[in-house]
Amino acid sequence: GAGVSQSPSNKVTEKGKDVELRCDPISGHTALYWYRQSLGQGLEFLIYFQGNSAPDKSGLPSDRFSAERTGGSVSTLTIQRTQQEDSAVYLCASSMRQGQRGYTFGSGTRLTVV
Amino acid sequence: GNSVTQMEGPVTLSEEAFLTINCTYTATGYPSLFWYVQYPGEGLQLLLKATKADDKGSNKGFEATYRKETTSFHLEKGSVQVSDSAVYFCALSGHDNFNKFYFGSGTKLNVKP
Numbered sequence: 498g499a500g501v502s503q504s505p506s507n508k509v510t511e512k513g514k515d516v517e518l519r520c521d522p523i524s525g526h527t528a529l530y531w532y533r534q535s536l537g538q539g540l541e542f543l544i545y546f547q548g549n550s551a552p553d554k555s556g557l558p559s560d561r562f563s564a565e566r567t568g569g570s571v572s573t574l575t576i577q578r579t580q581q582e583d584s585a586v587y588l589c590a591s592s593m594r595q596g597q598r599g600y601t602f603g604s605g606t607r608l609t610v611v
Numbered sequence: 612g613n614s615v616t617q618m619e620g621p622v623t624l625s626e627e628a629f630l631t632i633n634c635t636y637t638a639t640g641y642p643s644l645f646w647y648v649q650y651p652g653e654g655l656q657l658l659l660k661a662t663k664a665d666d667k668g669s670n671k672g673f674e675a676t677y678r679k680e681t682t683s684f685h686l687e688k689g690s691v692q693v694s695d696s697a698v699y700f701c702a703l704s705g706h707d708n709f710n711k712f713y714f715g716s717g718t719k720l721n722v723k724p
Contacts, residue, residue, distance in 0.1 A: 532714075539615075539716040545711060588654065599660055601657070605654055
């Protein structure tokens with residue numbers, strides 16, 4: 498597609514429920530990244546996918562968080578047993594190969610856990 | 612380790628004023644440096660970048676120079692407009708790992724007519 502597409506744009510969920518966030522990167526971009534932006538904070542790296550290589554999961558805050566990327570394209574970030582501190586904007590980005598020329602970000606999914 | 616520190620906001624300026632948003636970094640080796648902008652209700656957009664020392668990134672009247680001696684990448688614009696009101700993020704990707712960006716906490720700019 499023309500840009501990085503994320504869905505849903507907003508999600509309100511009850512504490513303890515599981516949520517899935519979707520990212521559709523730019524066609525042809527082999528690298529895909531997930532970041533989290535909490536209120537008043539900078540961006541926190543979560544996970545990175547590059548082609549068929551094993552993902553870099555070093556930023557995932559707990560084992561309740563997981564992500565997969567099917568067919569080298571669409572990615573899903575799953576948060577199990579959501580907690581209030583998971584409330585944030587979850588941003589997806591993609592790039593050609595490595596990101597030294599910068600990423601293209603999606604508009605994000607605003608997650609609110611009540 | 613790698614990190615980015617940028618000035619806290621909000622910064623409030625009148626239209627046509629000069630803008631400086633300070634950004635300093637800590638990194639091993641020779642990182643690439645970026646400024647991203649987030650307009651209200653929109654995603655982050657790459658504003659400009661510099662990939663080696665003394666490079667100057669520029670776009671839409673904004674400039675930033677990669678200063679290795681002061682580990683800085685300050686964002687400047689000579690005459691801001693109301694439409695520049697946004698949150699600006701300084702970021703780096705490390706020489707050891709281009710795949711992971713480190714972002715500053717963002718600086719909100721408000722430009723008044």
